[in-house]
Amino acid sequence: MKVSLAHGGGGEATKDFIKKEFIEKIKRKSLGAISLDEMDDGASFFVGNKEVVVTTDSHTVRPIFFPGGDIGKLAIAGTVNDIAVMGARPIAITSSFIFEEGFEFEKLRKIVKSIDDLLEKCNIAMLAGDTKVVERGKIDEIVINTSGIGICDRGKTLKDSCLRPGDKIIINGSIAEHGTAVMVARGEFEFEGEVKSDVAPLVTLIDDVMDIGGIHAMKDPTRGGLLSALYEFAEKSEVKIEIYEEDIPIKEEVLYICELLGIDPLCVANEGKVILSVDSEYAEDVLKKMRKNKFGKDAEIIGEVKEGRARVIGITEIGGRRILRPPYADPLPRIC
Amino acid sequence: MKVSLAHGGGGEATKDFIKKEFIEKIKRKSLGAISLDEMDDGASFFVGNKEVVVTTDSHTVRPIFFPGGDIGKLAIAGTVNDIAVMGARPIAITSSFIFEEGFEFEKLRKIVKSIDDLLEKCNIAMLAGDTKVVERGKIDEIVINTSGIGICDRGKTLKDSCLRPGDKIIINGSIAEHGTAVMVARGEFEFEGEVKSDVAPLVTLIDDVMDIGGIHAMKDPTRGGLLSALYEFAEKSEVKIEIYEEDIPIKEEVLYICELLGIDPLCVANEGKVILSVDSEYAEDVLKKMRKNKFGKDAEIIGEVKEGRARVIGITEIGGRRILRPPYADPLPRIC
Numbered sequence: 001m002k003v004s005l006a007h008g009g010g011g012e013a014t015k016d017f018i019k020k021e022f023i024e025k026i027k028r029k030s031l032g033a034i035s036l037d038e039m040d041d042g043a044s045f046f047v048g049n050k051e052v053v054v055t056t057d058s059h060t061v062r063p064i065f066f067p068g069g070d071i072g073k074l075a076i077a078g079t080v081n082d083i084a085v086m087g088a089r090p091i092a093i094t095s096s097f098i099f100e101e102g103f104e105f106e107k108l109r110k111i112v113k114s115i116d117d118l119l120e121k122c123n124i125a126m127l128a129g130d131t132k133v134v135e136r137g138k139i140d141e142i143v144i145n146t147s148g149i150g151i152c153d154r155g156k157t158l159k160d161s162c163l164r165p166g167d168k169i170i171i172n173g174s175i176a177e178h179g180t181a182v183m184v185a186r187g188e189f190e191f192e193g194e195v196k197s198d199v200a201p202l203v204t205l206i207d208d209v210m211d212i213g214g215i216h217a218m219k220d221p222t223r224g225g226l227l228s229a230l231y232e233f234a235e236k237s238e239v240k241i242e243i244y245e246e247d248i249p250i251k252e253e254v255l256y257i258c259e260l261l262g263i264d265p266l267c268v269a270n271e272g273k274v275i276l277s278v279d280s281e282y283a284e285d286v287l288k289k290m291r292k293n294k295f296g297k298d299a300e301i302i303g304e305v306k307e308g309r310a311r312v313i314g315i316t317e318i319g320g321r322r323i324l325r326p327p328y329a330d331p332l333p334r335i336c
Numbered sequence: 337m338k339v340s341l342a343h344g345g346g347g348e349a350t351k352d353f354i355k356k357e358f359i360e361k362i363k364r365k366s367l368g369a370i371s372l373d374e375m376d377d378g379a380s381f382f383v384g385n386k387e388v389v390v391t392t393d394s395h396t397v398r399p400i401f402f403p404g405g406d407i408g409k410l411a412i413a414g415t416v417n418d419i420a421v422m423g424a425r426p427i428a429i430t431s432s433f434i435f436e437e438g439f440e441f442e443k444l445r446k447i448v449k450s451i452d453d454l455l456e457k458c459n460i461a462m463l464a465g466d467t468k469v470v471e472r473g474k475i476d477e478i479v480i481n482t483s484g485i486g487i488c489d490r491g492k493t494l495k496d497s498c499l500r501p502g503d504k505i506i507i508n509g510s511i512a513e514h515g516t517a518v519m520v521a522r523g524e525f526e527f528e529g530e531v532k533s534d535v536a537p538l539v540t541l542i543d544d545v546m547d548i549g550g551i552h553a554m555k556d557p558t559r560g561g562l563l564s565a566l567y568e569f570a571e572k573s574e575v576k577i578e579i580y581e582e583d584i585p586i587k588e589e590v591l592y593i594c595e596l597l598g599i600d601p602l603c604v605a606n607e608g609k610v611i612l613s614v615d616s617e618y619a620e621d622v623l624k625k626m627r628k629n630k631f632g633k634d635a636e637i638i639g640e641v642k643e644g645r646a647r648v649i650g651i652t653e654i655g656g657r658r659i660l661r662p663p664y665a666d667p668l669p670r671i672c
Contacts (some may be wrong), residue, residue, distance in 0.1 A: 001440075001441035001442075002437075002438045002439060002440055002441065003435040003436075003438065003440075003441070003444070004437060004438075004465075004467055004469065005437050005438060005471065006469075007435070007467065007469050008435065008467055008468045008469030008470075009369055009469075014467065017467065018467060021441070021444060021445070021448060022448060022465060022467075024463075025445070025448050025449070025452055026452050026455065026462050027452060027455070027456055028455050028456060028460060028461040029460070029462055029463070030461055030463075031427060031428055031461050031463065031611075035461075035463070036461075036462055036463055036464060036465060042464055043430075043463040043464045043484075045427065045428060045463070046388065046465075046489065047384065047386050047388065047600075048383065048384040048385070049384070050383050050384065052383065052388060052485075053462050054428070054430055054463055054464055054483075054485065056430035056431070056464050056465065056466050056481070056483055057431070057432065057466045058430045058432040058433075058434050058466055058468050058479075059468075060434060060468050060470050062470075062474075091367060091381065092367055092381060092390070094379075094390055094391070094392035094483050095392070096393065096394040096401050096481050096483075097394075097456065098337075098394050098396060098479060099339040099343070099344065100338060101338075101339060102338045102339065102340075102342050103338060103339040103586045104337075104338055104339075105337035105338065105339070105357070106337075108357060109357070109361070110340070112357060112358060112361050112362070115359070116361055116362050116363060116665060119362065119363070119364050120363055120364060121640070123364070124364060125364040125365055125366055125367050125371075125372075126358075126364065126365055126372055126378045127360050127365070127366075127367065127371070127372055127379040127381070127390055128378055128390055128391050128483075129354070129358060129392065130392050130393045130394055131341055131343065131344055131353065131354060131358075131373060132344045132394050132395075132396045132670075132672075133340065133342075133344030133345075133348065133669075134344075134396050134398075134476060134670060135344050135669070135670070137343065137473075138475070138476040139396075139474070139475050139479075140470060140474040140475065143394075143475075143479065145392070145394055145481035145483075147390075147392055147430050147432075147464075147481075149381075149388075149390065151383065153476070162669050166512040179502070202575060210394075228634055243666035295383065300360050302617050310556070331591040333471070334468075334470060334471070336468075
């Protein structure tokens with residue numbers, strides 16, 4: 001057997017691969033709080049009355065600069081969001097850079113500037129780092145690994161397994177922009193307009209909604225898109241999720257590109273989106289608050305959690321119902 | 337300007353590169369404890385009366401299997417040692433894998449087994465992970481990033497800047513084995529014998545000596561070798577270090593290979609070595625205790641800390657003195 005691109009595509013193939021080749025084979029996976037087994041956005045351990053949340057991500061996006069961002073912005077936003085959706089306040093990152101020999105300083109400086117800007121905006125420290133260089137041709141330009149550290153009160157983390165029947169599902173804006181922007185940036189097909197990646201740190205937005213209350217779970221729908229994230233919710237919480245397909249925000253040009261490429265926008269990566277499962281009594285207040293934040297102005301309630309077999313059901317405007325199948329892999333390789 | 341292999345070689349070139357391109361450009365580098373600026377083996381932050389130490393490393397060794405170890409063992413040992421030399425107890429790692437499409441499962445399973453064995457031995461949890469796959473030819477087989485997390489009482493971390501004149505410098509065994517083993521494994525020159533990498537986790541050894549007391553600083557001399565690590569000690573603590581050159585343990589076959597390649601074994605990477613700066617009153621007890629641990633059986637006192645300009649002086653058996661110059665880069669690329 002050999003590793004294929006699908007094993008890194010964020011869908012069912014990745015999930016199986018990680019379960020069989022890592023989780024089943026590693027004995028020590030827990031320090032008593034959130035463990036590797038849970039395959040959540042991060043894991044945690046207790047220190048006194050606090051809970052420290054950690055997460056890690058390697059970034060291999062191609063191209064490294066794309067409309068709306070670059071690999072540096074992606075690395076910070078992705079990591080920060082993974083911590084924030086666990087209900088913790090991100091406080092620090094570590095960052096490890098692997099360069100291809102010959103990589104231009106000019107490019108590096110742009111990337112470091114993106115990183116610095118975002119760390120500044122989010123009030124997050126870069127605590128530790130590492131740099132390696134490999135021979136020309138032995139890596140594709142640059143790879144950045146970022147690990148994130150966040151903190152919250154003990155027991156206050158939010159897990160994918162905590163959705164409750166009756167919850168409303170909210171998303172903060174329009175989907176599939178990161179994946180399509182990266183695809184367009186590769187220049188492999190003709191497209192006149194511009195699609196910008198949604199890559200953004202969601203710390204302030206999440207701070208805002210946490211103040212309202214009623215949030216049972218959050219997740220950033222990256223590789224594998226919205227549908228993959230919803231399936232993780234459904235399976236871990238053992239609930240059915242019904243989605244009002246027409247209410248999912250999507251920009252026209254994004255839909256156009258997805259149709260052109262023959263891919264389902266529900267399975268395309270986002271890098272500035274969060275889905276929330278919110279107690280129905282709080283849902284309207286959460287929505288209102290989100291819409292006041294620039295990263296949530298197009299927020300919508302897009303579905304509801306029901307009791308039932310763990311799957312995602314799409315409901316059309318005229319009441320049609322269809323089972324939405326979890327993606328085997330993100331249709332676009334190397335988008336993060 | 338372009339990134340060169342020397343920028344990742346762990347010596348003066350790497351230090352300058354990191355200072356100018358990262359440290360001077362990133363504004364937020366501290367949470368009030370040990371910061372990125374200090375360029376120590378790791379950094380830290382406080383949680384109540386505890387101090388959490390973090391570190392990160394990407395591993396790009398070629399070949400990925402070599403006598404004495406593999407990239408998995410290297411990733412865990414390297415990270416665990418970075419935490420332990422800060423005076424903290426390693427408790428968890430995060431691990432991120434990037435595969436080249438087509439990487440054999442058989443190889444992966446060997447690597448994961450190495451990782452699992454070491455985590456088990458050291459009682460360390462793998463808390464979080466990530467997997468990415470890139471197209472064939474876009475990365476050299478596999479890259480593993482590991483971030484480490486350790487914990488100690490607040491204010492009890494050991495820093496490179498804490499050497500004191502009068503301290504003895506101790507090393508736990510013979511040098512330059514990792515770098516030479518990896519070079520031999522590449523098969524680029526003829527050598528009949530076998531050199532094994534010293535790659536090993538030093539948690540138990542460091543636990544042992546911490547019990548004795550009198551330890552002011554520790555460091556694992558990896559990229560850039562013993563000499564690079566001694567220079568970091570000398571510069572950060574603003575002291576002179578005198579080294580008794582004949583007392584530095586080195587195996588004959590390692591010395592032979594270094595001579596064959598025309599490189600200085602003092603600058604070749606180790607992955608199972610630690611140097612300690614120890615109060616002279618405790619030095620003999622620390623040495624005795626180290627020698628009882630299998631990772632310290634060849635331990636020696638190899639030098640002394642003196643007041644004076646920050647540099648490393650080599651003293652020969654017949655009393656000759658020479659200034660040892662810090663290496664510009666590790667003479668061997670991609671050894672970790």
